[in-house]
Amino acid sequence: MKIATLLVVPCAITLLLGGVLLWPNVPTADSSPAQASQHAQSHPHDPEQEAADALQARYRTFVSAQSSLTVPTEISLASLQILFDEREQLRQQSFTPAEQAQLFAEDRLMEQLTLRRRALAEARDSDKSQLASELDLWLAEQPGWFREAEANSRLLEELQELAQMDPAKREALLLETGGPEAVDRMRQLEQNRQGFEEQLSGFLAELRQLPNEARAEQQQELLARWFEPGQWRRVEALTRLKLGEPQAE
Secondary structure, eight states: OOGGGOOOOOSHHHHHHOOGGGOOOOOOTTOOHHHHHHHHHHSOOOHHHHHHHHHHHHHHHHHHHHHTSOOOSSOOHHHHHHHHHHHHHHHHHHSOHHHHHHHHHHHHHHHHHHHHHHHHHHSOHHHHHHHHHHHHHHHHTSOHHHHHHHHHHHHHHHHHHHTTSOHHHHHHHHHHHHOHHHHHHHHHHHHHHHHHHHHHHHHHHHHHTSOHHHHHHHHHHHHHHHSOGGGHHHHHHHHHHHTTSOOOO
């Protein structure tokens, strides 16, 4: 399974870090005392806002550090485990346990799923049945949204495998195996995939035009312009993969 199948992204970071574009203007060193006093009166001390600002700053530092992690060129259970362990270490260094639970609960589930599916893919034939049963049991214990996302991921993989077939034969096969709902769902997933790929291409084109030192600072602004908040985490993961590849001439 490709690492880019980590598809689910939470809205928790939007709730925790929202309001970045609405930050108040802080008086500068050139401000007059009257201006500073007026600013203090109109912007009283707000501990919650200060905490949100501090979390935003830490998250930006975390994103920058995470982007420096080496993505394995050859995907294996061992290489993925190393990457996920390094990512987890960064989370623990940057955030409190409560913040980690709010920001990264979904990421951790997706990493566990990726490792379990990779272990199944690399297992000996004699072990596959047991590992498949363990994976099904583990999935049954997860939240409904997570099971739905995993099912969509499988459908996308099936869609890629069926892409080489004649469209009429493909729909006939889907109709036979899954019924009309399966056909409609696959069509919708394909439309969503195409739309997302177009957005991602435009986003990466703008990002590539920026100097390397400016990317970390402006990436969040570009993300907000091109994608919904629920897609940001997925786009960040794909960006690390895409920008690590040689650019086409």
